[in-house]
Amino acid sequence: MKQDNLFTEKFLEELQKWEDFVPQEFFSWLFKNLGLAHRAIHLKNHPHDKGNGFYQRNLQIGGLSFPVEIARTRYEKFRPFFLPPGHTRYLPEDYLNLAFSFLLGARSIQSASRALQNIDLPFNQDYLDEVIEEFVTYLETLNSSPLPSDLAAIFLDGKSIRQKVKEGKEVREYTTYVALGLTLEGQKLILGLYTFEGQESQENWKKVLEKLIQRGLRRILIVVHDDFPGLSSLTEAFFPRADIQLCTVHLLRNARKHLSREHYRTFRDYFQSIKNSLNYEEGLRLFEALLEKLPQGLRFVKRVANRKERYLAFLKYPKELRPLFSSTNLAEGLNRKIEEAERACGGYFHSERDRNFRYGVLAKELLEGRWRRPNWKYREIAHLLRCLFEERFSKDDH
Template sequence: MARTRYEKFRPFFLPPGHLRYLPEDYLHLTSSLLLGSRSIDSASRALKNMGLPINQDYLEEVIEEFVTYLEDLNSCPLPSDLAALILDAKHIHQKLKDGQKVMGHTTYVALGLTLDGQKKILGLYTFEGSESLEGWKKTLEKLLQRGLRGILIVIHDDFPGLLGLTSSLFPQADIQLCTVHLCRNARKHLSQENYRTFKSYFKSIKASLSYEEGLRLFDSLLKELPQENTFVKLLAKKKEHYLAFLKYPEEVRPLFSSTNLAEGINRKIEEAERACGGYFHSERDRDFRYGVLAKELLEGRWRRVNWKYQRVAHLLRYLFEERFKNEDLLV
């Protein structure tokens, strides 16, 4: 007996009616126009004015695909074990829901490196206001709720209070403060002569054969710098957190010593913000662009694992198993 078909029934293997004979170039044009326009509304108007055979429903489908991609990325279960967690924040501007006022928001970027060297975007969470410790608490709580537990090393900058927060949430992890930010601050807070001394020593410190050797060189550096300087006192207090990356194989130290990986995401966010005219015109517009950004990375060049990392992956897994052998975190 033939089944009753609803009025809108269409076999799954057929494309939507308005796309059936649509050249593929039009589809690329639609995506490019969405990304290049200041807002979703302006892209919709441009397509309508061009008289292309692309209706509003299809435009909404394209947008929804990437918005959903980001939502899934921010809510899917996470692996309980990671080699590294990399944190950074990016201040953005966005229109509020009423569309009348542009306010500052902060996107909290959380990236992960698996024990096998796979790069992952764990979350791109956006909250109203400037970067804050409360924003970081919300972000890290979300990651924990999604299953994140055992980490070898957590990498972030020295945002006030963040070191204490990550140390308390991940007590068995090494906490690494970004060495790129360290060098920038050294240049800012030291005299030219003292900065030259710092730069020379730190080059040798990064090339140390061991963590212990790095600490000895760092102590020697501190003796060469003015002891009354507030910045130098801070270095002495947090030296272990600036050198934690030296506990790991040379092949992964560039990834473990700075937030550069997250800074790359921030640059892409800046590019998306500029394409919108300096601010995101809506939450949906922002999430669409973040979804495109994430998908291009995760399904593009981030799919390949660095060969240097692969060479020492077994050592990282051994370190992880030794550190968490009494915990219920092992794969």
């Protein structure tokens, strides 16, 4: 017990010496002390063994190399847990995300900075600013870089958020307009995460679509979004040759809300069968038959009947793509991550920079993680997408 207290005291004394740092010095210090902590546990479990100083190793995380004093013992074959196997010098890049993870989990950038200072960890504000700026710049680049002129699909969805503004430190409502894409090769893309003050509006959707056009987007097979007022007419004006697909998940939610329990069950069961139709024409015929089974006086039924072609556009595409093209689930998946980031901040983003930092993290996580390569199902039917595209746009000038 005395030995443990002695180790803790020395560890805290060492922390007090840090006023500034460079990354290499920090990781040298960190892994030396991780090794000491592991050795303290080892010696407690092996009373006959003794500490025997250190030996030098050079380790590397990504492109960052640094020397480490590795704690050793005299009798037992002791090896700190973090050392890579054999004489390999490369450590997992997860260690490099230590400061970044701390930032992401904090309520705000300022609170992360204060916490790091209070516990005397060797991070200075300049380094934190570099980490934050990397992701803010990543989002800015994502929202402004050139886009492919041709895409298989785009997915649009608005996400209401709350954000503190500098003037008076009040919290105001904003909307993030999420635009995702699918290439003809089956690659998922984030086309933009644009945030405007106020509730979701047709005017702001027009600004978003104009930005996508200005960045080079021209021809699309299908545009998928919910039935937000005026959005269909906008997307049709910007992409007149594209199919417009209204989200079928929203359709079912609205059916549950507006229909009786018995009629909703009928609607749900029939619609599941329609989603498996052989083709668009058959699906349309079955959908019309379904609507005839519902009370014709209901406003919901009339509204759906007027939009039936836009609820079934996904049936024009290969069956592998129908689950993707029939709803805004792809965009809503990103919206859920935005909600998680918002909750981690305490229910609202503390500044525009804080919001953009977290958005940059989410975007990079997806684009350099799960979305880095096309889904194998989409890749296998890429030739079918190409054929559909050439058939629809064969008369266009390239």
